[in-house]
Every structure is written in C-alpha cells, then in structure tokens.
Amino acid sequence: MRAVPTSARPVGGICRWFVAGFRFLCVYDSYGLIACLLALVALAPVDASAAKQKSPRKEPVRGKTTSVTVPIQKLTNNQARSALLRNPTVPAIDLAEKRRQTVYRVRSGETLTGILTRHGVPQADRLLWARTMKRNFGSEKLPAGRDLSLYFSKPMLAGRGQTHTGQLKALEVDQSDAFTLTMERGIRGILVQKREKPFDVEVKTISGSVTSSLFEDGRKAGLHPALLSQLTDIFTWDIDLEKEIHPGDSYKILYEQRSRKGQEAKPSLRILAAELLSAGQKFTAIYFEKQKGHGNYFNSEGRSLARSFLRFPLEFTNITSLFTESRFHPILKTNLPHTGVDFAAQRGTPVRAVGDGIIADAGWNGGYGKAIDLKHDATYMSRYAHLGSFADGIHNGIAVTKGQIIGYVGSTGRSTGPHLHFEFYKDQQSINPLSVDVPAEESIEPALQRIFENQKRTFLVELSSTPQS
Numbered sequence: 001m002r003a004v005p006t007s008a009r010p011v012g013g014i015c016r017w018f019v020a021g022f023r024f025l026c027v028y029d030s031y032g033l034i035a036c037l038l039a040l041v042a043l044a045p046v047d048a049s050a051a052k053q054k055s056p057r058k059e060p061v062r063g064k065t066t067s068v069t070v071p072i073q074k075l076t077n078n079q080a081r082s083a084l085l086r087n088p089t090v091p092a093i094d095l096a097e098k099r100r101q102t103v104y105r106v107r108s109g110e111t112l113t114g115i116l117t118r119h120g121v122p123q124a125d126r127l128l129w130a131r132t133m134k135r136n137f138g139s140e141k142l143p144a145g146r147d148l149s150l151y152f153s154k155p156m157l158a159g160r161g162q163t164h165t166g167q168l169k170a171l172e173v174d175q176s177d178a179f180t181l182t183m184e185r186g187i188r189g190i191l192v193q194k195r196e197k198p199f200d201v202e203v204k205t206i207s208g209s210v211t212s213s214l215f216e217d218g219r220k221a222g223l224h225p226a227l228l229s230q231l232t233d234i235f236t237w238d239i240d241l242e243k244e245i246h247p248g249d250s251y252k253i254l255y256e257q258r259s260r261k262g263q264e265a266k267p268s269l270r271i272l273a274a275e276l277l278s279a280g281q282k283f284t285a286i287y288f289e290k291q292k293g294h295g296n297y298f299n300s301e302g303r304s305l306a307r308s309f310l311r312f313p314l315e316f317t318n319i320t321s322l323f324t325e326s327r328f329h330p331i332l333k334t335n336l337p338h339t340g341v342d343f344a345a346q347r348g349t350p351v352r353a354v355g356d357g358i359i360a361d362a363g364w365n366g367g368y369g370k371a372i373d374l375k376h377d378a379t380y381m382s383r384y385a386h387l388g389s390f391a392d393g394i395h396n397g398i399a400v401t402k403g404q405i406i407g408y409v410g411s412t413g414r415s416t417g418p419h420l421h422f423e424f425y426k427d428q429q430s431i432n433p434l435s436v437d438v439p440a441e442e443s444i445e446p447a448l449q450r451i452f453e454n455q456k457r458t459f460l461v462e463l464s465s466t467p468q469s
Contacts, residue, residue: 099151099152099153099154099166099169099170100151100152100153100154100166101149101150101151101152102119102149102150102152103147103148103149103150104118104119104147104148104149104150105145105146105147105148106142106143106144106145106146106147106148107144108144108145109141109144110141110142110144111130111140111141111142112129112130112133112140112142112171113126113127113130113140115142115148116129116130116150116168119150119168121168125167125168128190129168129171129183129190132183132189132190132192133183133192136192137181142173143173143174143175143176146173146174146175147173147174148171148172148173148174149171149172149173150168150170150171151168151169151170151171151172152166152167152168152169153166153167153169154166167185168185169184169185170182170183170184170185171183175194177197177260177266178196178197178260179194179195179196179197180194180195180196180197181193181194181195182194182195197260197261198260199258199259199260199268200258200259200260200261201256201257201258202256202257203254203255203256203257203272203462204254204255204256204257205252205253205254205255205462205463205465205466206221206222206223206227206252206253206255206466207250207251207252207253207466207467207468208221208223208250208251208468209248209249209250209468210245210246210247210248210249210250210251211247212247213242213245214228214231214241214242214245214249214251215228215241215242218251223253224269225315226269227253227255227269227271229315230269230270230271231251231253231271231274231276232312232315233310233311233315234271234274234285234297234305235274235276235283235285235305236310236311236312237305237307237311237438238283238305239276239278239283241276244278245276245278246278246279249276249277249278249279250276250277250468251274251275251276251277252274252275252463252466252468253271253273253274254271254272254273254274254459254462254463254466255269255270255271255272256269256270256272257269258270270287271285271287271297272286272287272459273285273286273287273456273459273460273462273463274463275463283299284299284300284460285297285298285299285305286298286299286300286452286455286456286459286460287459288444288452288455288456290445290448296442298443298444298452300456302443302444302449302452303440303443304440304442304443305440306440306442307438307439307440308355308356308376308402308438308439309354309355309376309380309402309436309438310352310354310355310402310403311354311433311434312343312354313343313351313352313353313354313382313384313420313422314343314345314349314350314351314352314409314420315350315352318343318344318345340383340385340421340422340423340424340430340433341421341422341423341432341433341434342419342420342421342422343419343420343422344418344419345409345418345419345420346409346418347388347408347409347410347411347418348388348408348409348410349408349409349420350391350405350407350408351384351387351405351406351407351408351409351420352403352404352405352406353374353382353400353401353402353403353404353406354374354382354402354424355374355376355380355382355402356376356399356400356401356402357374357375357376357377357381357382357399357400358374358375358397358398358399358400359372359373359374359375359394359395359396359397359398359399359400359406360373360374360375360381360396361373361396362390362394362395362396363396364412365385365413366413367413367414368383368385368386368413368414368421369385369386369387369410369411369412369413369414369415370385370386370387370388370389370390370407370410370412370413371383371384371385371386371387371413372384372387372390372394372406372407374400374406379426379427380424380425380426381424381425381428382422382423382424382425382433383421383422383423383424383425384406384407384420384421384422385413385420385421385422385423386409386410386411386412386413386415386418386419386420386421387407387408387409387410387412387420388407388408388409388410388411388412388418389407389408389410390406390407390408391404391405391406391407391408394406394407424436
C-alpha cells in the first residue's frame with residue numbers, strides 16, 4: 001500500500017476507519033462497497049453537527065489583553081446634557097469684559113459706604129466692599145480731593161424697557177502722589193492691591209566750574225538744590241564742599257530724574273555718579289545697588305563713601321556756633337561750655353536723623369525746648385534741640401532710619417532765633433560732632449566686583465562725554 005502524505009490525511013478517527021474499510025471492501029466485495037457508501041452518507045450529518053458543537057475554543061495568550069469592539073452609539077440630547085452635568089467645565093474668564101467707568105471726586109469726610117450709596121450699589125454689596133476696606137486699611141474714610149474710579153459691569157435689560165444697574169466689579173482710589181489703591185471682585189472675594197504709580201525716568205548730566213563757591217555757582221548754573229544736598233552728603237566724610245572747594249575747581253554729575261504724570265514740577269532726583277576736581281585731586285562717587293532698591297556710593301576702588309552716621313542733620317549747613325568748652329551765652333550773659341554745634345536755618349527746615357536708632361525721648365527738655373534724644377546703639381546717642389515741631393509719628397520708643405525726617409527747625413527753649421542745636425554723645429559723654437571718626441560702612445564683595453566695574457565704566461563714560469560748562 002502506498003503511504004499518504006501527512007498533510008493529506010483526514011482528521012478524526014472515524015474518517016480513518018471508513019477509508020481503510022472502503023479500500024478493503026473495494027478489493028474483496030462489491031456489496032461491501034455499497035454498504036460502506038450508505039454508512040458514510042448516514043453518518044456525515046451527525047459528524048458535522050458534532051464538529052460544529054465541539055469546535056475547539058481559542059484560549060487567550062497569557063500576558064496579553066484582549067480588546068473588545070463596542071458598537072458606536074449616538075447620544076440623545078438628554079444623554080449629552082447629563083454627561084456635561086456629570087463632568088462640568090469651568091468657563092474661561094472673559095478678559096475683554098467691557099465695564100462702565102465712573103470717576104468721582106471725593107469730598108472731605110466722605111466714606112466708601114456713602115459714595116457707593118450715591119451710585120446705587122445694593123446694600124449687601126456696600127457692606128462687602130466697606131468691610132474689605134476696613135479690614136485692610138482700618139477705615140473706609142477716603143482721602144479728600146482724590147479721584148475714586150468705580151467700574152461696573154454693563155447694564156442688563158430686565159424686561160418692559162427697564163434695565164438693572166451693572167454690578168460693581170472694581171474700584172480704584174488715587175490714594176497719594178505715589179500710590180494707587182485698587183480693589184477688584186474675584187472668584188474668592190475682593191482682591192486688594194496697593195500699587196506704586198509708574199515713573200517717567202530721564203538720565204541727565206550737568207557740569208560746571210567754581211568761580212566763587214560750589215553752592216552759589218551751582219545754583220546759577222541750574223543745579224537743583226536736591227542735587228547739591230546729595231553731593232554734600234556723598235562726599236561729606238572726604239571733603240568739606242563749603243570750605244575746601246575753591247575757584248578753579250570743577251564738578252560733573254550724572255543723575256536720574258524720576259517724575260509721575262501730572263507731577264512733573266516735583267521730580268525725584270538721584271545722583272548716579274559724580275566727579276569733583278579740587279586742587280588737582282579727583283574725588284569719584286559711583287552709585288551701586290547690592291540689593292534692588294538698596295544702594296550706596298562707592299569710590300573708584302569700590303570703597304564705600306558712606307558711614308554709619310550722616311555728618312550733618314540738615315541738608316544745607318551754615319554753622320554759627322562750634323563745639324567749645326567756653327562760650328558766652330547770649331541769653332544767660334555768662335561763659336558756659338557749648339557741648340554741641342549750632343546750625344542756622346529757617347523756621348520749618350526739616351531735621352534728619354544722623355543714623356538709625358530708637359527715639360529715647362521726644363518732648364520738652366528745659367532750656368533745649370522741644371528736643372529729641374535718639375539712641376543709636378549702646379555707644380552713641382544724638383540730640384536735636386530748639387525744634388519747632390516733631391515730624392508725624394515721632395514719639396518715644398519708635399525706630400527711625402538714617403536720613404529720616406524727625407522734626408523741624410524752630411526757636412523753642414533758650415534760643416535767640418530759629419536754628420538747630422545738635423549734640424553727639426559717645427559713652428554718655430558729649431563729643432564734637434564735626435571731629436568724630438566713623439569707619440566706612442562696607443565695600444564691594446568679590447562676587448559683585450565685575451558687575452560694579454561694568455557699571456562704573458558705563459557711568460564714567462557718560463561723565464567724560466559731558467561738556468564742561
């Protein structure tokens with residue numbers, strides 16, 4: 001018998017038996033052939049049915065996931081709406097929301113509640129805005145003569161031709177020359193901000209030669225008094241600008257002028273760099289900020305020109321009486337020690353703290369009249385006498401900073417006219433304020449040296465390009 005290839009063999013035991021039987025009967029018995037055919041016909045449906053019912057099931061491969069295809073279903077309007085409610089989306093904020101602005105000039109004694117009542121703001125909203133202002137600023141009273149801007153949402157139609165006033169969304173108060181107060185309604189309540197008004201900044205230069213005195217010639221050349229005062233403070237420990245500057249000396253100043261819109265007549269001035277040439281010696285000052293907003297003046301080598309104390313408590317100094325062990329007192333008509341320095345000044349001239357410290361005493365002090373004792377540390381104390389008045393907020397125990405205005409020149413106590421009597425104490429002993437030796441405050445750290453050098457180079461180039469007038 002010839003072998004049948006494996007790939008051609010019928011699958012299943014029943015088929016193999018019938019094929020073998022068929023071949024046998026074909027050889028030996030024709031009747032057997034007929035019987036075999038009838039048996040195959042009879043059994044074929046049963047075998048097909050069994051095969052259909054017992055078809056082997058494919059097992060998923062372990063470690064793999066089987067994906068099931070789900071028919072795509074169309075959502076009805078109600079189903080779609082339910083899906084959106086189950087997964088709400090936050091609407092985007094309309095940054096282009098149009099608002100109606102109303103500007104109101106505040107009158108003396110007016111409060112925020114009263115002004116909002118005038119503009120038809122509902123009581124609940126008035127209470128909310130007023131309570132927020134009180135919580136942040138202690139009072140809802142507004143500065144008289146300043147503008148208050150109210151921002152309302154656009155009015156909405158309410159039917160029958162009527163409209164509802166829009167909701168108050170924000171307000172802005174022109175609080176002072178320097179600051180604006182804004183309050184804006186947000187998702188979490190009312191946001192309060194105090195914003196500094198922007199400046200217009202110009203950098204300018206000025207130069208000149210001395211023919212009589214720096215102060216007189218500077219004023220004639222248009223040098224602003226504030227710049228003269230700063231120049232005096234910058235170089236005060238290196239050179240006396242009143243006594244050591246002579247005809248033929250010269251100066252160059254690079255300065256920054258900052259002004260706000262509508263306040264151009266009151267600019268803020270700050271020297272960025274300065275050069276003084278006196279008797280062949282050059283004095284240089286460079287303004288440099290180690291921290292933003294906190295700067296100081298340094299010489300070309302990076303040594304600080306500042307000291308822990310100002311040399312003078314007044315911007316412009318005209319000394320009328322020096323520190324001495326014996327001086328004829330103009331009122332008592334006898335010789336007495338004069339343990340301080342007298343500065344002639346007009347009544348009302350601002351008096352500055354010469355250093356950081358705590359007000360130890362501010363009040364009447366016998367022959368000193370209205371006076372302030374300022375304790376700087378465990379070693380130093382300064383006294384300011386014959387004051388006409390104290391600056392706002394000055395009282396015992398308050399901390400003040402170097403250069404802060406603490407009072408104003410007057411003629412209280414034993415005084416023949418307006419002037420400031422200034423005393424300086426070291427270890428509770430009075431010393432001459434004009435001869436005290438105070439070390440320099442600081443120098444440029446190595447990490448900042450390159451930045452300082454770049455800034456110095458820029459400033460000095462500007463000064464060198466300034467024509468000498």
